[in-house]
Amino acid sequence: MIDLTNKADVPSLGLGYLRPDGGKGIRNVVLVAYLVECARHVAQKIVQQFDEQEVHLIGFSGCYPNKYAETMMKALCTHANVGAVLLLSLGCESFNGKGLLETVQATQRPVKLIGIQETGGTGKAIAAGKAFIQQVQNQIKSCARIPLTWSDLIVGVVSGGSDATSGITANPAAGLAFDKLVSLGASTIFENTGEMVGLEDDLKRRATRSDLGIELKRTIEKAAAFYEAMGHGSFAPGNAEGGLSTLEEKSIGAYCKSGSAPIVGLLKPGDKPTVPGLYLMDIVPDGKPTFGFPNPNDISEINELIASGAQCVLFTTGRGSVAGSAIAPVIKIMANPENYYRMEENMDINAGKILQDEASLDDIANEIVAKIQQVVAGEKTKAEQLGHFEFSLAYKFFEPLGPSCLA
Incomplete structure (x- = not known):
């Protein structure tokens, strides 16, 4: 059994990623988040181009707003393990993409919102998303590392x-x-x-x-x-x-x-x-x-x-x-x-x-x-x-x- 009175017996932790908002993560993930089912395919295609790298896909399929889903997406996009965020919107859904963007921006994480309709369709949105991730991957490598307790x-x-x-x-x-x-x-x-x-x-x-x-x-x-x-x-x-x-x-x-x-x-x-x-x-x-x-x-x-x-x-x-x-x-x-x-x-x-x-x-x-x-x-x-x-x-x-x- 671990003897908590014996410092030598208490396992130590390594270095974590210190976020500008004070969060302390154990991973340095680039998160790709679709804001409606219609944007899922584009988001998946972007993530697939970074296989075996820390680029993860999340999203909400519903077109109509839901406070729980909004709370979840805000919490996940600003999680301590997340270094940067790419948001994918079709452009006509009810999900408050601008509000999510502002929430992530307030934590000083790199973030971009791509509207597929505004960008010009599937191919152009994928290219824009890929370029953003390539840019921020190098940026978040310089995230401060601190000892975790x-x-x-x-x-x-x-x-x-x-x-x-x-x-x-x-x-x-x-x-x-x-x-x-x-x-x-x-x-x-x-x-x-x-x-x-x-x-x-x-x-x-x-x-x-x-x-x-x-x-x-x-x-x-x-x-x-x-x-x-x-x-x-x-x-x-x-x-x-x-x-x-x-x-x-x-x-x-x-x-x-x-x-x-x-x-x-x-x-x-x-x-x-x-x-x-x-x-x-x-x-x-x-x-x-x-x-x-x-x-x-x-x-x-x-x-x-x-x-x-x-x-x-x-x-x-x-x-x-x-x-x-x-x-x-x-x-x-x-x-x-x-x-x-x-x-x-x-x-x-x-x-x-x-x-x-x-x-x-x-x-x-x-x-x-x-x-x-x-x-x-x-x-x-x-x-x-x-x-x-x-x-x-x-x-x-x-x-x-x-x-x-x-x-």
């Missing part, structure tokens, strides 16, 4: 493709790693309130303040009502095939990812931690259910954690997943030893060693913390090596946070 770090956690081993190995190991990260001074975020129904009283108990505890409980009650209205819980056929019998069994195993630290605050996508510690993210929309399943895939959950500042994300899985993410590295933790050996090229950590009596929970937790340190210092995750930079953003609606939610 653990208090500079925000780490998120998700689970996907869970099976009967997830709640025994990978999830509790990730939770124990979260406890260690909090002790080191980092901020950590867990989410998926739809898989915490029935655990609201324990969440309330862990809150550092009574008013926060009330908000945490209300968040789970909202999730239960939302899923009931949708007629579908967060339980997939693959979960059952992997040996999970009920949503309750899956939920208890998923909840282990949060560890045992006190909960200092509640976030909604795009909200940032205000002090170090453990946070719950509310991913279920507010108001009357209108936009379908809260998070239609694991990638959308990862992207919401990144929008709230996570420079890297832990992803626990039992059946396996190949997904990574744009902007921030994703560290894959496999729960099932058989599946680890089958999908080893996609996995960073084999938590299944616990089932084989080759490692303890504490051993794997220390391995996770060490892997985070290596990734922060520049080592590429398996997802990064394989070019997995997925992204997903749909319509949602959230009310602003109240003061009782904030640390």
Whole structure:
């Protein structure tokens, strides 16, 4: 176990990228963002010309405005891992491209908005986008590098493709790693309130303040009502095939990812931690259910954690997943030893060693913390090596946070 009283035992971090707005990143990405589905093809063609380089694609397909999507895009385009931004607009969509441009400009990042209609079509827009990226790639190489401390770090956690081993190995190991990260001074975020129904009283108990505890409980009650209205819980056929019998069994195993630290605050996508510690993210929309399943895939959950500042994300899985993410590295933790050996090229950590009596929970937790340190210092995750930079953003609606939610 990491001895936090022994400085020699505490893993150090490498150099980060200091942004003009004060953000501290672990990657130096050029972000290409399309603002409507009609601009996706042009954006993809631009990114494809920079394969194997840190040029990532994100975007919002909807033509009609959505406050949640606008919040997400602003948060992602100004993320600490992002050095420069290229925005692609068709020119007649309702998304507020000018407002997004101004938000990025305020952070002093290099940014350009290309309107495909105004530029003259596909070929001219691709050429203009390519020229901009070539220019800013050299510019952001001179970004100041500074030593990072653990208090500079925000780490998120998700689970996907869970099976009967997830709640025994990978999830509790990730939770124990979260406890260690909090002790080191980092901020950590867990989410998926739809898989915490029935655990609201324990969440309330862990809150550092009574008013926060009330908000945490209300968040789970909202999730239960939302899923009931949708007629579908967060339980997939693959979960059952992997040996999970009920949503309750899956939920208890998923909840282990949060560890045992006190909960200092509640976030909604795009909200940032205000002090170090453990946070719950509310991913279920507010108001009357209108936009379908809260998070239609694991990638959308990862992207919401990144929008709230996570420079890297832990992803626990039992059946396996190949997904990574744009902007921030994703560290894959496999729960099932058989599946680890089958999908080893996609996995960073084999938590299944616990089932084989080759490692303890504490051993794997220390391995996770060490892997985070290596990734922060520049080592590429398996997802990064394989070019997995997925992204997903749909319509949602959230009310602003109240003061009782904030640390």
